[in-house]
Amino acid sequence: MKSKYSILMLIAGGLILLGAILSLLAFALVGFNWNALNSGSPVEEKNYTHDLNGLNGLVVTGLDDTVVITGSDDDQINIHYFENDQSTYQIELTPNGELRINHSILDNWRNHIGFHFDTRKSTITISVPRTFHGLITASSISGDLKLADLQNLDTVIVSTASGEINLNQLLVNDQISASNTSGSLTLENVTANGNLDLANASGETVLKRATIKGNMSATSISNSIDINETTVAGNTTLESSSGELLFNKLGCDHLALSTISSNISGTLLGDSANYIIKASSLSGDLNLPRSGNGDKMLDVSSTSGDIDIDFSPVN
Structure with a gap:
């Protein structure tokens, strides 16, 4: 019994030693710079605008970001967001008149060895003219969804896995x-x-x-x-x-x-x-x-x- 216990302890110790060696190797590969192990590169603030001509829907797909959609007195949709090399947004107008906003996160090898220190969660803010009459669909995995102050929408569909959903001051025709x-x-x-x-x-x-x-x-x-x-x-x-x-x-x-x-x-x-x-x-x-x-x-x-x-x- 003691011999089996000793063998298990040796195996556990060997695994711990192997983990330490791999960690040291990863540290050496980035020149012993802890900041380099952070997969989050510098963030760039961006803005995007789109008019309402031919637009009948807004579809937002988030991941871990907070999505805020709010009414405005402008005559254009204004999108304010942040990007870096690992976190980007794709914005496009589909042939059927939907403005689609998709959040993507680039996978990084450092994320899989326990050295991912970037805990920032971005927020994308979308200001929608109160005259907009159409569909709004928003989804996220772990980010919050907030939709407020819109009085002329057609349909609202929102979903998230582990974030909070808050809908306030809405008038929806359907x-x-x-x-x-x-x-x-x-x-x-x-x-x-x-x-x-x-x-x-x-x-x-x-x-x-x-x-x-x-x-x-x-x-x-x-x-x-x-x-x-x-x-x-x-x-x-x-x-x-x-x-x-x-x-x-x-x-x-x-x-x-x-x-x-x-x-x-x-x-x-x-x-x-x-x-x-x-x-x-x-x-x-x-x-x-x-x-x-x-x-x-x-x-x-x-x-x-x-x-x-x-x-x-x-x-």
């Missing part, structure tokens, strides 16, 4: 779709004349002061969904596995709520007498008004969570 994996998802002061679709795996979802003239759906796996001062003309569906469903001053005629192991609580605008109420929980407590006989519907269920819902008069 659909808003936002999805995230592990970052927060926040919408405030938004109006969608079509549907609103929200999906988040483990990040918090917050919706404040929204007007949805179509249907609304919001799903989560392990974090809460929090809806405040929002009116939905169509059907509303909120679903979560282990995150709470919370709502305050929610105006909706047809509402379906479901969780597995978390609580559901909130206040609906209106009179409970106008709602047919269906509620069930296998092991949680139920605190709801009696079902009415109107043409509105509240259908709520939880496997093991409590359900606590009341109604508030519409002011």
